[in-house]
Amino acid sequence: MIFTIAARELRSLFLSPLAWAILAVTQFIMAWLFLAQIETWLALQPRLAAIEGAPGVADIVVAPLLANAAIVLLLITPLVTMRSLSEEYRARTISLLFSAPVSMTEIVLGKYLGILGFFLAVLVMLTLMPLSLMVGTDLDLGKLAAGLLGLGLMLAAFAAIGLYMSSLTEQPVVAAVTTFGLLLLLWIIDQADSAQADGVVSYLSMLSHYQTLLKGVFNSMDVGYYVLMIALFIGFTIRRLDATRLPH
Numbered sequence: 437m438i439f440t441i442a443a444r445e446l447r448s449l450f451l452s453p454l455a456w457a458i459l460a461v462t463q464f465i466m467a468w469l470f471l472a473q474i475e476t477w478l479a480l481q482p483r484l485a486a487i488e489g490a491p492g493v494a495d496i497v498v499a500p501l502l503a504n505a506a507i508v509l510l511l512i513t514p515l516v517t518m519r520s521l522s523e524e525y526r527a528r529t530i531s532l533l534f535s536a537p538v539s540m541t542e543i544v545l546g547k548y549l550g551i552l553g554f555f556l557a558v559l560v561m562l563t564l565m566p567l568s569l570m571v572g573t574d575l576d577l578g579k580l581a582a583g584l585l586g587l588g589l590m591l592a593a594f595a596a597i598g599l600y601m602s603s604l605t606e607q608p609v610v611a612a613v614t615t616f617g618l619l620l621l622l623w624i625i626d627q628a629d630s631a632q633a634d635g636v637v638s639y640l641s642m643l644s645h646y647q648t649l650l651k652g653v654f655n656s657m658d659v660g661y662y663v664l665m666i667a668l669f670i671g672f673t674i675r676r677l678d679a680t681r682l683p684h
Contacts, residue, residue: 437538441546445520446553452519455554458512463561469504470565473497494576498566499650502583505562506590506646509555510619513591514612516554517598520547521673525606530680540677544599544670551595559588579652586649589662590642594619596669603676 449455477496484491524530533543563584569575601615602608619642626641638644642665645658 437536437542438546438549441533441538441543442549442553445547445550449516449550449554454515458515459558459561462508462512462558465508466501466505466562466565470497470501473500492576493569493573494566494579494652497569498575498580499583501566502587503647503650506587509558509587509591510594510623511616513594513598513619514601514615517551517595517602517615518608518612519602520551520599521602521677522605522608522611526608534681540674540681544673544677548595548599548670548673551599552592555591555595559584559591562587576652582649582652582654585654586646586658589659590646593642593662593665593669596666596673597622600669600673600676603673603680 474497477493480496521530524533566575566580597618598611598615601618602611604614605611622640622642624641624643626638626644639661645661648655648658
């Protein structure tokens with residue numbers, strides 16, 4: 437049933453003009469940024485050629501591209517996730533899910549996997565850009581893999597947070613705004629971290645964990661952070677639906 441719900445969720449996303457508009461706009465922005473970084477790399481070539489151990493194309497083109505991609509995806513995630521559960525509440529179709537012989541865990545995981553399917557399409561289309569650099573350049577595949585891993589984990593965490601916020605309200609717009617607010621808070625939270633802080637605030641920052649992976653450094657603590665965020669918000673969503681289902 438999980439995959440049936442996931443397929444239904446993914447199909448409903450792609451039947452919406454909003455999803456296609458998001459894909460088109462995202463790809464246009466990413467392509468523009470990609471070409472801009474290539475121009476920067478080409479302009480730096482004369483100087484880089486004289487430097488031993490100079491940064492490669494992965495540092496100058498791929499890392500900035502993936503860093504910008506994370507910001508763009510932070511902006512579009514609320515638009516993708518806002519209707520996932522709030523629209524079910526609003527249309528009263530949530531009762532059909534509650535009456536079906538499926539658990540809350542299956543419903544939530546199905547919805548979550550459907551959203552991830554959409555983001556996977558975005559990630560695949562984005563990955564084709566840096567992979568094209570393999571023609572004519574010495575692309576560091578290790579750094580590319582680490583960056584894509586970080587972006588994929590971050591997207592998965594974004595989706596889990598968006599799904600939870602969608603479970604709290606019948607209004608998709610409210611779900612979108614609150615999702616954006618929470619994601620932005622987790623993105624910039626370490627800006628308030630002072631030298632006297634114990635590091636907890638810095639650990640909560642999504643950006644700090646992502647930057648490490650963008651440098652090509654694989655750290656189990658960074659991966660564990662995203663896995664923890666995903667599990668935490670998926671758990672919150674299941675508990676929320678369980679609490680909603682009780683009156684039924």
